[in-house]
Amino acid sequence: MEILMSVIIGFLFMAAVYLLLSRSLLRVIIGTGLLSHGAHLLILTMGGFEGSAPPVLADGVTDFVDPLPQALILTAIVISFGVTALFLVMAYRAYQELETDNMTLLKGNDEHD
């Protein structure tokens, strides 16, 4: 299971890097989404897959999963959701204002305004 998860996480990271390096801003944003998915799955994997019962206090249950990674993922998901929403809005606004979503045209400094 750990091996399978590692391969999936690696694949997500690979796809994210490919998308981050592309020119279209929308692809870049999707890339950041995949990157955070990979990170979240990594937290899950790093917590370990031992334990069979949910981490709820009940009589007779001793073999429960580690609840902490789940709490961490929940927090990280909410944060990445918020950041992605903001990023999308900002990308749309930038597209309206600058009339391009091509990252190579978004270079430049004062002289190229």
Added chain:
Amino acid sequence: MTNLLLFPVLIPFLTAMILLFFPKRITAQRAVTVTGMIASVIASTVLVSVVLRDGVQAVTLGSWPAPFGITMVSDPLSAGLVLTSNLITLAIVFYSFRSIGKGREKNLYYSAMMFMLTGVNGAFTTGDIFNMFVFFEVLLMASYVLIVLGGEKRQLRESIKYILVNIVSSAFFVTTVAMLYSVTGTLNMADISAKVSEIGQSGILTVIAVMLILVFGLKGAIFPLYFWLPSSYAAPPVPVLALFGALLTKVGVYAIMRTVTLLFPHDPGFTHELLMILAVLTVIAGCIGALAYYDLKQIVIYNIIIAVGVILFGVAQMNMAGLEGAVFYLIHDMLIKAGLFMLIGVIIAITGTSNLREMGGLMKTYPGLAWTWLIAAFGLAGIPPLSGFFGKLLIVQGAFEADNLWGGIIILASSLLVLLSVIRIFIHAFWGEPKPVKGTTAGVYRGLLIPAVIVTALTVMYGVGTEWLRPLMWDAAEILHQPSIYIDAVLKE
């Protein structure tokens, strides 16, 4: 157990929440912000005195025992940084009244500022590595708003890159925390430190240490990772630039200081050597940048990068002198950078440009500004008795004690280049033939200059009062040098 150390986090947070309810009423916005900031400054002053009197303060939220709940810790270093951040933000709030413009004030500018301060104070105070990630996100979200607020073309273009760099570095941060959790099984920094010294720093932990340096280095702008900083920071208006330059990179520097001294002090042959090399390269790259530009903003922005290198060089020595110097220099740099950015804001308001070639002769018309700039420039370069001197003296002393002769010499030589870079501004802007300038009203000039002069005066006091501040800095450096004090304070309760 005391809740006092939560107040500098909670007061700006509540202020920001209140401000959200009436965004269009500027007078009320200003009044609430100033009230909240003064309360926050008072709370953090009390916190510093309590920490000095009673030692490290720790509180674990929800009354859980220490490694299980989220711990907040205030040692002299974090309390001092929290107080400095609050003072600087208060000064920048006053500075914003005359410079940020009504449009931004009506669109939650102060609210975003307070949220950012919440994140900064939280990141300085937290004792839990995942909680530190959360506070980083809080301050980053607020900084995304601040950098793009106003929606000029240039701001939009640069803020997209800024957000992208920070999202990637946040994803790395989460990845690193996950790995750290799998090795140590805990997220409480004191507990991690205790576990690491029990099980020994294996290879995987050194990899994690380097990943943490990478993550915080991206935020703090160390050598190969600073390329996003100059153009991003130059995009927003000057008060936002002052806030970013004084606080944001320093949070990254603080995080590196905390993690390499507390979590990973056992393999200095690799991690600290790496950090030292990167620090020296950062100083050199910053010096090149600071001398290359004829743009006021860029010159001072590259000086941020130089200062980051100097501080981390002190940290990498891992002896008392180096660490104490790093703490001294960190707080000095926050104050002086705020002062310098506020002063170039005044110059830009007067001349209407940030290009050095288009200005000159301001000495005749604005002597107060000129002399304040000269004092701030000397303070930045570290001419005794001004504030930059003592920190750099200790850092160089630490380098010589640790037999890093060349590093120490490069740090010393960089002071000269720093002085040259800011004196160039003095020569071009204040000396020479007066050139026609846009000018500004006396009210705006006073409104901008007074907060800047107050911050500069603070740096002068910081330099002159070195002996008086020494106990605080000594305590801070001792805790960095001997993590057991920190661990005991957190885990004993």
